[in-house]
Amino acid sequence: MTRETDLCFAADLGGTKLAAAMADGQGRIVAELTEPTDPRGAAYVAEQIAACAHKLAHTAGIDVVRARHVMVGIPGAIDPRTGRVSLTPHIAGLEDFDVLGFLRQRFGPDVAIENDVNLAMLGEHALGCAKRCRNAAFLSLGTGAGLGLLMDDKLFRGTHGSAGEIADLPMGRDAHSQIPSTSGTFELEVGSHAIVDRYRRQGGTAAATVRDIFRQLERGDDVAASVLDTTARWVALAVVTLQSLLDLELIVFGGSIGVRPELYERVRQILPSLFSRPIPIAPSQLGDRAGLLGAAWAAGQALRQNLELA
Amino acid sequence: MPPAPITSVTRQLSRRSVFEALLHHSPISRADLAKVTSLSKQTMSEVIDAFEQQGLVRPVGRTRGNVGRTAVLYELSPEGGHALGIDLGARRVTVALTDIAGRVLAEADEPTDSRGGAWAIDQIARLSDRLARDNHTHPSRIRSIVMATPGVVNPKSGAIEMAPNITGLDHLNVVGLLSEKLGSPVVLENDINLALLGELWHGCAQNLDNVAFLALGSGVGLGLYVNGRLVRGENGAAGEIGYLPIGGDPLQAESRLQGCLEYQVGATGVVRRYREGGGSDVDSEREVFERAQAGDPIAAHVVEETARLTALAAAAVIATVDPQLLVLGGSVGARPDFADQVARVLLRLAPRPVEIRTSTLGRRAGVVGALSVALRRLHDEFFGVAELAATLPLPPPAHRSARQ
Numbered sequence: 001m002t003r004e005t006d007l008c009f010a011a012d013l014g015g016t017k018l019a020a021a022m023a024d025g026q027g028r029i030v031a032e033l034t035e036p037t038d039p040r041g042a043a044y045v046a047e048q049i050a051a052c053a054h055k056l057a058h059t060a061g062i063d064v065v066r067a068r069h070v071m072v073g074i075p076g077a078i079d080p081r082t083g084r085v086s087l088t089p090h091i092a093g094l095e096d097f098d099v100l101g102f103l104r105q106r107f108g109p110d111v112a113i114e115n116d117v118n119l120a121m122l123g124e125h126a127l128g129c130a131k132r133c134r135n136a137a138f139l140s141l142g143t144g145a146g147l148g149l150l151m152d153d154k155l156f157r158g159t160h161g162s163a164g165e166i167a168d169l170p171m172g173r174d175a176h177s178q179i180p181s182t183s184g185t186f187e188l189e190v191g192s193h194a195i196v197d198r199y200r201r202q203g204g205t206a207a208a209t210v211r212d213i214f215r216q217l218e219r220g221d222d223v224a225a226s227v228l229d230t231t232a233r234w235v236a237l238a239v240v241t242l243q244s245l246l247d248l249e250l251i252v253f254g255g256s257i258g259v260r261p262e263l264y265e266r267v268r269q270i271l272p273s274l275f276s277r278p279i280p281i282a283p284s285q286l287g288d289r290a291g292l293l294g295a296a297w298a299a300g301q302a303l304r305q306n307l308e309l310a
Numbered sequence: 311m312p313p314a315p316i317t318s319v320t321r322q323l324s325r326r327s328v329f330e331a332l333l334h335h336s337p338i339s340r341a342d343l344a345k346v347t348s349l350s351k352q353t354m355s356e357v358i359d360a361f362e363q364q365g366l367v368r369p370v371g372r373t374r375g376n377v378g379r380t381a382v383l384y385e386l387s388p389e390g391g392h393a394l395g396i397d398l399g400a401r402r403v404t405v406a407l408t409d410i411a412g413r414v415l416a417e418a419d420e421p422t423d424s425r426g427g428a429w430a431i432d433q434i435a436r437l438s439d440r441l442a443r444d445n446h447t448h449p450s451r452i453r454s455i456v457m458a459t460p461g462v463v464n465p466k467s468g469a470i471e472m473a474p475n476i477t478g479l480d481h482l483n484v485v486g487l488l489s490e491k492l493g494s495p496v497v498l499e500n501d502i503n504l505a506l507l508g509e510l511w512h513g514c515a516q517n518l519d520n521v522a523f524l525a526l527g528s529g530v531g532l533g534l535y536v537n538g539r540l541v542r543g544e545n546g547a548a549g550e551i552g553y554l555p556i557g558g559d560p561l562q563a564e565s566r567l568q569g570c571l572e573y574q575v576g577a578t579g580v581v582r583r584y585r586e587g588g589g590s591d592v593d594s595e596r597e598v599f600e601r602a603q604a605g606d607p608i609a610a611h612v613v614e615e616t617a618r619l620t621a622l623a624a625a626a627v628i629a630t631v632d633p634q635l636l637v638l639g640g641s642v643g644a645r646p647d648f649a650d651q652v653a654r655v656l657l658r659l660a661p662r663p664v665e666i667r668t669s670t671l672g673r674r675a676g677v678v679g680a681l682s683v684a685l686r687r688l689h690d691e692f693f694g695v696a697e698l699a700a701t702l703p704l705p706p707p708a709h710r711s712a713r714q
Contacts, residue, residue: 135544147630151536158632159520160662165632168661170625171555186629237555241626244553245532247543274560275553276567277545 007062008069008299009053009107012116012291013037013045015075015090015143019292020052022060022067025304027126027297031059042097050106069306070107071299073116073291074099075144077162083113087165090143110302116140116291117164117254118155120284121148123294124252128285136250137164137242138290141235141258145187147242167191171237189234192257199227210257217262232266236274239267243279254284324349326693328357329366329386333411333689333705336385337370343384358384366390366410366692386411392447393688394492395680396434396457397501398422400475400528401641403430404677405437407445407452410692412685412705415445417677427478428487435491454688455494458501458676459484460529462546470498475528497687502549502639503540504679505669506533509637511682512707513671522633523669524551524624526616526648527640528577528595530569532623534631552576554626557619571623575616577642584612595642603647616642617651624652625659632662639669 007030011020014037021032033056038044049072057064076088076095088094103111121138124130130138130150138148147164149156156163167187188194192210199213204223207213217224235258239251253264264283271279284290324347331346332338338346344354361367368387372380390410397404404419418441423429434457442449461473468485470476488496506523509515515523515535523533532549534541541548552572558565564573573579580595589608592598601609620643624636638649649668656666669675682704 149631151541152539154537156536156631159634160632162662163632164630165661166629168625168629170622170629170659237560240553240555240560242630244551245534245548245627245630246541247545247548247550249544274555274566277547 006069006303007060007067008071008296008303009056009067010071010073010292010295010299011049011052012073012119012295013049013075013091014116014291018045018048018052019289020049020056021292021296022053022056022062023296023300025300025307027293027300029293029296031056032292033059037091041092042094042099045091045094046097046099046102049103053107068108068110069299069303070103070111071119071295071302072099072103072111072113073119073295074113075116075146077160077165078113078115078157079161080157081160085113087162087167110306112298112302114155114295114298115146115148115157115161115164117146117148118157119148119292119294119298120254120286120290121150121252121294122155122298123286123290123292124254124284125150125153126297127293128252128290129282130250130252133249135246135248136252137246137248138252138254138284139166139235139239139242139258140255141190141253141263142255143192145190145238146255149246151246166238166242169238169241171234171241186234186238190231190238190257195227195231195257198230199223202227214260214262228262228266232263233270235263236267236270239271239279239281240274243275243277249280251279251281252284253281254287254290256288259284259287322693324353325357325360328354328361329689329693330703332367332384332386334703336411337383338385339373339381339383341381364390388413388415389451391454391688391692392442392452393454393681393684394438394441394452394456395677395682395684396438396455396496397504397676397680398430398434398457398459398476399501399676400460400473402673403433403437404674405434405441406677406681407441407447408681408685410685410688414678414681415447416441417674419673419677422476425478426476427482430476430479431482431484431487431491434488438492449493452492452494453691454684455489455492455496456504456680456684456687457488457496457498458504458680459498460501462500463498497683499680499683500531500533500546500549501676502531502533503542504683505639505671505675506535506637506679507540507682508671508675508677508679509639509669510535510679511704512678513637513669513675514667515635515637516707518634520631520634521637522624522627522631522635523637523639524620524627524643525640526575526620526638526643530572530575530620530623530640532627534627534633536631551623551627554623556622556626571619575619580612580616580642583615584609587612599642599645599648613648614651617648618655621652621655621659624656625661628656628664629661633664636664636666637669638666639672639675641673644669644672 019034022030038048117140130136136150140146147166169186327347388409395406406417407415423433468483470479515521519538521535532551552569554571556571557574560570577595587608602613
């Protein structure tokens with residue numbers, strides 16, 4: 001059924017934006033778009049993904065039915081045995097919505113969903129700064145915190161698909177208190193809401209987003225600098241944790257906050273004081289397209305395999 | 311090197327599959343071997359004849375058929391070759407001997423010679439010789455030796471570094487000396503990795519492929535088994551969780567030197583915190599645990615804090631690698647009272663519920679793991695096919711019943 005001219009559809013669903021693309025069997029992007037994520041929740045977001053495929057097919061001048069291979073990145077853990085999505089606080093109702101079932105209904109059987117940060121790891125491994133690595137991680141810092149793990153050249157998802165759910169790392173205020181009871185403590189320190197909160201608590205001027213804080217930093221705002229110092233320290237502690245556990249070849253920094261040199265450079269400077277061996281880190285080469293390019297590459301790989309089998 | 315001719319690889323594969331069938335189905339007849347391996351009867355006869363000549367198999371009786379001819383049953387011969395496992399610990403040295411079929415023949419242990427260094431190596435050689443002699447095994451039949459050791463083996467000098475609890479190993483070619491004394495090359499492997507492999511072969515983690523083994527004793531360490539393989543890391547330093555930034559200020563000198571977590575939960579950390587808390591003099595961390603059980607409130611507090619920090623480390627492991635099973639091991643970690651405390655804290659702390667078991671092999675975990683690797687290497691020496699990456703699956707622990 002698969003033909004040489006078939007394309008694949010890739011999407012990277014985030015808490016605030018949705019990126020989508022049509023790509024060929026080599027993972028090369030033919031058409032691409034980005035939209036704000038529909039804030040009304042899972043069912044609307046699923047429709048939005050399908051609508052993106054139609055728009056992109058139109059742009060690429062193809063019939064949408066030719067996009068048989070579909071890969072969608074989801075900001076949550078996906079249980080490899082059940083396909084169930086969990087740990088997705090940033091999109092309402094996603095945990096109770098059968099994303100895979102919906103997509104299969106629209107696009108046919110060759111549909112897969114994958115954790116978005118795993119796809120970013122795959123993107124950097126196939127096309128970016130982790131090309132020669134066998135054991136690496138993609139540390140994504142943005143709305144939330146997540147980690148994609150590459151072990152022995154393959155994605156490592158863990159037993160329940162929740163390997164790399166470092167939002168739950170037991171560090172931060174609660175974990176160090178006498179009664180550590182809250183999970184997700186690391187994200188409470190480094191997630192975008194935490195950063196904005198910290199900025200406000202320390203008496204910073206009006207800032208609605210982390211981007212505003214970065215802008216304030218450029219203007220020489222001391223509070224912004226101090227808030228980023230604190231955030232960088234928490235991130236550095238997470239990096240030390242990862243390296244103690246896994247001794248990786250490379251930790252790639254990505255996500256809307258992770259790629260910012262203002263943060264990355266701060267972390268890089270702190271690390272030597274926290275760990276006796278050098279820890280290899282690098283900013284994402286593919287930037288905010290890492291997840292989308294990883295999805296396109298994975299979908300393209302599925303397409304190529306089907307061509308070989310045909 | 312030019313690739314081996316196809317026929318040779320085919321023969322190697324035949325030998326390998328017959329051996330594997332013998333490993334898992336002994337005693338077994340030629341006809342059943344042919345069925346299990348899907349090899350022709352003629353090929354089977356050739357392989358079995360060759361094995362008999364090599365002393366790898368022996369007949370052990372006949373099938374009890376109803377009518378008609380009965381068939382000879384074969385099993386792997388204990389004379390086929392032996393493997394030796396060693397566990398060099400700060401407190402005890404353990405050695406164990408297995409035959410090629412994975413039957414553990416004998417095991418012996420002694421307190422580690424406190425003078426360390428060459429004395430410890432002599433002690434290992436003496437223990438091994440005695441074990442072989444007692445089992446009427448000529449040392450030349452021991453063809454594969456693996457030793458579990460704390461610290462890190464320097465591949466250039468053969469010395470064991472970062473093992474502060476045994477003196478004099480960091481400037482000795484341990485690998486070279488031991489290989490010479492035992493008359494066969496000795497392979498060294500991290501003790502926690504081997505304890506984990508021990509639990510996977512004979513212990514509480516059988517048939518699993520994502521397992522974390524958290525060991526707490528004189529130090530703290532982690533073994534990770536992921537997708538059916540040990541995680542060693544880029545520099546062999548995976549699982550060095552003593553350096554986790556937990557339990558103190560990671561910027562402190564002690565944290566950088568000894569590791570932030572180890573400085574608190576390692577044996578010296580436990581003893582230090584007990585003294586700092588106003589406790590009287592103790593010789594070892596074990597005494598602190600015993601006093602806690604006997605109702606000493608200062609000791610109880612130290613133990614509780616140790617359990618809390620251990621649980622934090624476990625939570626970091628669970629968040630990062632999402633294991634099927636977390637095994638608590640080591641002289642402290644495997645204590646049921648302590649493990650219970652860790653599990654209780656983890657209930658509140660872990661991002662998701664995870665199954666926790668205490669090591670069932672306890673002190674033997676390291677030596678059993680060393681045996682499992684030594685046995686694999688022995689099998690690969692006989693039946694490894696260079697073109698085939700996978701190693702032979704080890705026989706199940708049922709074979710231990712043959713132990714006298």
